[in-house]
Amino acid sequence: MGIVTLKVNGIEARVDESWTLLEALRFLGVEIPTLCHHDGLTPYGVCRLCMVEIEEKSGTKLVTSCLYPVKEGIVVKTHTDRVVKGRRMLVELMLARCPNSKTLQDLASKMGIENIRFKMKNEDCILCGLCVRLCKEQMMSGAIGFIGRGEKREVVTPFRTKSEICRNCGACMYVCPVVELPCRGYNPQGELCNSCLRVVPECADEYGQIMCYLESCGSCVKKGEMNELVKT
Amino acid sequence: MELEKIDKIIEKYSSDSSSLTSILSEIQAEYSFLPQDVLKRVAEKLEIPMTQLFGVVNFYKIFKLEPSGKYIIRVCLGTACHVKGAHGILEEFERKLKIRVGETTKDLAFTLEKVNCLGCCSLGPVAMVNDDHCGQMNAVKVNSLLKRLSSSGKY
Missing domain, CATH: 3.30.70.20 (Alpha-Beta Plaits)
Known part of the structure; x- marks a missing residue:
């Protein structure tokens, strides 16, 4: 088992050569969103969310880190403008396809996506496999x-x-990341929820900590609506 | 069902799963479609999962899971034929045969399909009956073609 050296976001790191880039990045504590990756299954590379930018002599290219084996001396950047823009677009597209997925809604809020430019559908599969x-x-x-x-x-x-x-x-x-209880935000089902971004809950530090699956007291939601009113 | 016949076809390709498409098209030439129990036999013989086989059969347009008619009419909707009014030809076929695209008439005489290009754009709009091309189609030709096919059984 050899060790290879790579550069992640400007910091040199040494990882096992049998790993994929995603495994290495997660080991190093870099947060990479994924939907089609599961530790117990063969990588598939279809959700494309794990894209990172790799620098080569001829320029940079986007690769799916879950399928890319680590190599000696590669220079990886995980959150460049190009990567983040690509990921946001992907989440937007998938959310427009399956708006009732809480996983996708949470991902959208995490990435700060505030509107969906596509026509909302109501499918129940993102074909992640x-x-x-x-x-x-x-x-x-x-x-x-x-x-x-x-x-x-x-x-x-x-x-x-x-x-x-x-x-x-x-x-x-x-x-399955899609077949699950839908988001209990304050927007109707089938739309971008965004509650985690906009609502300030009173009972917890952030919206994600509220037991969304249960009937919540709703005070934070009302407060959120008040905030909206104040803004307008 | 003559499963020995299937076995023979599979053995001809020495039970090699990489010749799957060749095996399937040969079986389809025999039955005009791929019946379920035949597919199960193929999966068993080639030792591939049924899901994979079903995926392959659904991936390629030429494989059919339902019986098709004696005459398969393929109407070309490629760019050149489209410009020359292929949609009108297709509609004429639909009207005369009283079926939609992809369907088969009840007496199993005709199956109507659309294809994207038949590679003879200069003849457009083109239709194909089994293995023969019928170029420069129009509504009158559609009628006479169908009449000929249904009356004589030959064309």
Whole structure:
């Protein structure tokens, strides 16, 4: 096992050569958002959120860090304008597709996305492939798979019938970042929530700490509305 | 179902999963579509997961999971044909056959499909009946073509 040296955001670091760039960056404590990555599954590189910028002699390029193996002497920048702009666009697109995903809503608030420029839809899949990989690799079942291409791509069982090999374990739903309880923000469902950004809760330090899944007292939401009124 | 026939086709390709598309198209030539139990047999023989096989079958447009008609009519909607009014031709076919694109008539005589280019743009608007091209289509030609096909069984 060799050790390679790379430069992350201007700081030199030494990591194991068998790692991917994402593993190295997480090990070094750099926060990289991901949706299609799971530690127990093979990297897939489809959500593109883990993009980082790599400097080469010929210029810089964006690579998906979850698939990129670390190499001796590479220069990595994780939060350049280009990277952040790309990531924000991706989250915006995915959120417009699946506005009821709390994972995506939280990610949008974290990135400071305040409006969505695309027409909101109400799909229930971002095609991250976590369920397909989990079913195949961890559950040793392979009951679901991708079919079609382009906009017609979807996850189904063979012949769209009840699968003979599915054990109803529910792992696909457990791992899914979209099929979950929707955000309990103060915007109606199907829109950008942004509560974590705008609302100042009274009972906790930040909005994320409120037990959003339960019926909350709503005082912070009312306060948020008051703030809006004061602004206008 | 004659599963031995399927086995023979698979053995011809020495049960190699990398020849999957060739195997499938040969089977489809036999049945005109890919029946479910045949696909299950293929997955078993080639030792590939059913989900992967189903993905491949759905990826390529030529593979069909439902029986198709005796005559497969493909109307080209590529750029050149589009400019020359291919949509009108397609609508004429739809009206006369009383089916939509992608459907098959109840008597299993005709299947109507749209394709993106047939590679003979100078003949546009083009339609294809099984393996034969019919160039410079218009509404009158559509009618006479369908009449010929349905009356004689030949074209």
